[in-house]
Amino acid sequence: MTGLNLIRRLDDWSSRVEDAALAILHAAIATLVCAAVVFRYVLSDPLTWSEELILLLFAWMVFLGIASAFHARTHIIIDVIVMFAPRWLARAFGLLAFLATAVVLGTLTFFSWRYLQREMPNITPMLGISAGWLIAPLFVGSALSLLHLLRNLLDEGPAGALWSDITTRE
Amino acid sequence: MVTLLLGAFALLIVVGTPIWIAMAGSALLVIFMEGIPLTVAAQRIVAGVQSFPLLAIPLFTLAGSLMNASGISERLFSFTKALVGHIRGGPAHTLVVGEVFLSGISGSSVADTAAAARVFVPQLEKLGYPRAFGAALSAVAGTLGPIIPPSILMVVYAWQANISLGSLFVAGIIPGLVMAGCIMATIAIMALKRDFRPAGTFSFGNLWKEFRYASLALLMPVLIIIGFRAGLFTATEIAGVAAAYSLVVGMLIYRTIRLADLPAILIGTARETAVILAIVAAASPFSWILAVDQAPQLVTDFMKSISTDPLVVLLILNIALLIAGMFMETIAIMIILVPILLPLLASLQIDLVHFGIVLLVNLVIGQVTPPVGVLCFVAMAITREKLGPLFRELWPFLIALIVALAIITYVPALSLWLPRVAGF
Numbered sequence: 001m002t003g004l005n006l007i008r009r010l011d012d013w014s015s016r017v018e019d020a021a022l023a024i025l026h027a028a029i030a031t032l033v034c035a036a037v038v039f040r041y042v043l044s045d046p047l048t049w050s051e052e053l054i055l056l057l058f059a060w061m062v063f064l065g066i067a068s069a070f071h072a073r074t075h076i077i078i079d080v081i082v083m084f085a086p087r088w089l090a091r092a093f094g095l096l097a098f099l100a101t102a103v104v105l106g107t108l109t110f111f112s113w114r115y116l117q118r119e120m121p122n123i124t125p126m127l128g129i130s131a132g133w134l135i136a137p138l139f140v141g142s143a144l145s146l147l148h149l150l151r152n153l154l155d156e157g158p159a160g161a162l163w164s165d166i167t168t169r170e
Numbered sequence: 171m172v173t174l175l176l177g178a179f180a181l182l183i184v185v186g187t188p189i190w191i192a193m194a195g196s197a198l199l200v201i202f203m204e205g206i207p208l209t210v211a212a213q214r215i216v217a218g219v220q221s222f223p224l225l226a227i228p229l230f231t232l233a234g235s236l237m238n239a240s241g242i243s244e245r246l247f248s249f250t251k252a253l254v255g256h257i258r259g260g261p262a263h264t265l266v267v268g269e270v271f272l273s274g275i276s277g278s279s280v281a282d283t284a285a286a287a288r289v290f291v292p293q294l295e296k297l298g299y300p301r302a303f304g305a306a307l308s309a310v311a312g313t314l315g316p317i318i319p320p321s322i323l324m325v326v327y328a329w330q331a332n333i334s335l336g337s338l339f340v341a342g343i344i345p346g347l348v349m350a351g352c353i354m355a356t357i358a359i360m361a362l363k364r365d366f367r368p369a370g371t372f373s374f375g376n377l378w379k380e381f382r383y384a385s386l387a388l389l390m391p392v393l394i395i396i397g398f399r400a401g402l403f404t405a406t407e408i409a410g411v412a413a414a415y416s417l418v419v420g421m422l423i424y425r426t427i428r429l430a431d432l433p434a435i436l437i438g439t440a441r442e443t444a445v446i447l448a449i450v451a452a453a454s455p456f457s458w459i460l461a462v463d464q465a466p467q468l469v470t471d472f473m474k475s476i477s478t479d480p481l482v483v484l485l486i487l488n489i490a491l492l493i494a495g496m497f498m499e500t501i502a503i504m505i506i507l508v509p510i511l512l513p514l515l516a517s518l519q520i521d522l523v524h525f526g527i528v529l530l531v532n533l534v535i536g537q538v539t540p541p542v543g544v545l546c547f548v549a550m551a552i553t554r555e556k557l558g559p560l561f562r563e564l565w566p567f568l569i570a571l572i573v574a575l576a577i578i579t580y581v582p583a584l585s586l587w588l589p590r591v592a593g594f
Contacts, residue, residue, distance in 0.1 A: 019433075019437050020433075020558075022436065022437045022440040022441065023433040023436040023437050023440070024585070025435040025440065026228060026232070026437075026439060026440040027432075027436055029225065029231060030410055030413050032230060032410060033225065033229065033406060033409075033410030033461045034408060034410045034414050036407070037403065037407045037410065037411060041403075051222060054222075054225065055220055055221075055222065055225075055414075058224075059218065059219055059220065060217070060230070060442070061440050061443070061446050062219050062443065062448070062451070063444075064444075064446040064448075065440045065441050065443060065444020065445070066190075066444045066445075066447075066448045067447070068440075068441050068444065069441050069445050072441065073192065074445060075188035075189070075190065075191075075445055075448065076188060076189050076190075076445060076449070076499050076501075076502075077186055077187070077188050078183050078184075078186070078189070078497070078498065078499060078542055079186055080497075080541040080542055081184055081186070082185075082186045089206055093184070093185040093186050093201065094185075094186065096185040096188040097182075097185045097186040097207055098185075100185070100187050100191065100192075101188065101191045103195070104194050104195040104198060104489065105191075106206065107198055108194065108198075108211075108212060108215070111208045111209050111211065111212045112212040112215075112216075114209050114212075115209040115212040115213055115216075115241055117426055118209070121387065134216060134220070135212070135216050137216075138212060138215055138216050144404075151442055161375065162187070162188065163186060163356075167242075
């Protein structure tokens with residue numbers, strides 16, 4: 001089915017972009033924090049805009065990282081009940097957990113979009129950019145999380161959409 | 171409101187929903203039922219990560235990951251082997267002392283347990299120690315990670331309690347050593363009955379050689395403490411400089427990290443951070459509901475109706491936290507409970523730094539107790555050992571940790587003396 005393959009391709013592609021973005025954002029944050037130290041204490045010329053920019057990059061790193069963790073299935077779960085439950089019950093729980101996660105991510109996607117639109121005209125104090133840039137990470141992150149959840153559902157079924165082997169979960 | 175919130179949260183946790191989704195989901199449900207616009211939840215989640223102090227989490231994690239990638243855990247264990255390997259039960263002591271140093275570099279107990287299980291359990295097995303013993307010991311020694319600075323859990327607690335992270339870091343040093351001492355005393359008692367052979371002979375030359383190699387890594391926690399003591403830098407700046415230091419050591423001095431290794435390290439730590447920050451962000455609407463519904467006041471009144479003696483209250487909190495730690499994930503407990511407990515602690519004049527250490531020791535014990543003992547699972551996964559044999563080796567060490575907890579709880583000076591004399 002081409003529709004399902006489209007989801008798989010979209011998911012593969014977005015995971016690669018997320019990973020690249022995570023590496024770049026994390027490197028940029030570390031570099032900017034160190035640069036701010038040098039400018040403030042060594043050159044005595046503090047970067048006034050750096051804190052706001054770093055927090056903006058941090059928000060993107062966190063919410064893209066959340067999406068990426070759905071792809072890798074590394075979100076923290078208390079799985080002891082599921083592990084010792086009979087098979088049929090574990091499957092029922094898996095379905096419930098999947099549905100609850102999908103509903104929460106869907107709600108967050110929708111309402112972060114509404115919030116984003118409302119805040120768009122506002123301008124941030126230091127960088128002078130639209131406040132929407134600070135809210136967009138939640139919207140993009142939840143939407144991509146939904147995509148990864150859907151992809152895992154296609155490949156692994158409802159229980160495997162969220163849970164993975166304990167050895168890969170840290 | 172609180173009943174619905176906690177009920178929905180418990181249900182979502184039981185069926186196996188990710189913790190942050192369970193927090194966000196139950197908060198969304200309550201906000202919806204109360205007729206408050208749901209954009210409020212989105213607003214609170216976005217605001218939940220807009221905090222400069224929390225940036226210390228990815229940066230300390232990065233510093234630890236870089237040091238780990240440079241192969242320092244192997245070298246630290248070689249160094250401690252040269253130090254204590256020759257005594258009776260020496261290889262087991264080596265693991266514990268190695269963890270003390272490793273904890274001073276990484277901020278995470280999971281990473282520390284994984285390193286000990288991977289590097290040292292095969293060596294212990296070769297010397298005739300049972301594999302289950304090695305697995306149990308690496309899980310138990312991993313609990314030192316969040317108590318000896320730097321520590322990700324301390325970053326979160328200092329941010330919540332609005333106290334100085336530097337002071338909390340320094341406060342953890344002696345309690346961490348007390349825990350290590352209790353674990354090592356247990357090994358010494360075991361070594362009386364069991365065939366715990368030493369490994370190698372002691373030589374100053376060998377010790378000096380290993381120390382010289384490991385010293386650059388060991389310098390990092392010292393630099394972090396000096397950075398805090400100077401009082402000029404924020405915790406986030408210190409974490410950034412620690413990451414830069416690890417990068418320089420790993421790439422230019424040890425030359426074990428190549429440029430091509432960096433993307434994977436960065437992606438890994440970014441993802442680890444996101445998993446923690448997801449819980450922090452989701453806790454923002456969750457805690458908001460608890461606060462609006464006066465949960466902190468209810469808890470304070472309830473506890474004060476039982477006792478107003480700080481020692482009794484600490485005992486009750488210890489028991490409650492130990493039980494919570496058995497069934498719930500560490501960060502989630504902190505994120506939910508600390509805001510609720512702060513008014514109680516303030517009204518009984520319990521020192522927030524001391525309580526932070528007591529809280530963390532409780533929570534790390536929860537990381538090795540079944541059923542939700544994450545460190546046991548990590549050690550089991552790496553050593554391919556089963557829960558039954560592991561637990562038979564584990565319980566004497568659990569008693570040791572609970573003894574350490576009692577000492578740390580009732581002798582506040584162990585936590586508060588060092589920050590005071592160090593001038594924090």
